[in-house]
Amino acid sequence: MTRLLNAMGTLIDIFQEYAGQEGDAKTLSKGELKTLLSKELGMKLEAAKDKPALDKIFKDLDSNADGTVDFTEFITMVAVITSMLQSSK
Ligand SMILES: [Ca+2]
Numbered sequence: 636m637t638r639l640l641n642a643m644g645t646l647i648d649i650f651q652e653y654a655g656q657e658g659d660a661k662t663l664s665k666g667e668l669k670t671l672l673s674k675e676l677g678m679k680l681e682a683a684k685d686k687p688a689l690d691k692i693f694k695d696l697d698s699n700a701d702g703t704v705d706f707t708e709f710i711t712m713v714a715v716i717t718s719m720l721q722s723s724k
Contacts, residue, residue, distance in 0.1 A: 649675060650709050662703035665693050676716075
């Protein structure tokens with residue numbers, strides 16, 4: 636397994652782990668997204684005051700506005716954040 640294929644496999648594993656927690660196992664609910672952002676990106680979104688921020692992130696990611704974040708929408712977020720990390724390196 637090459638490093639890049641390994642990294643891609645990790646992205647799929649992470650998405651499936653959180654998407655499978657409740658409801659449709661192929662998409663992230665808002666609650667699943669919150670847990671993923673918290674555990675995998677260290678984002679603190681637990682407090683009630685953080686709800687507007689979470690709502691905005693979810694709405695921005697849900698580009699087809701179906702109320703869930705699918706894998707394509709998830710990897711778009713990963714690509715944007717990765718690009719930001721790369722330009723600050
Ligand atoms: Ca969606």
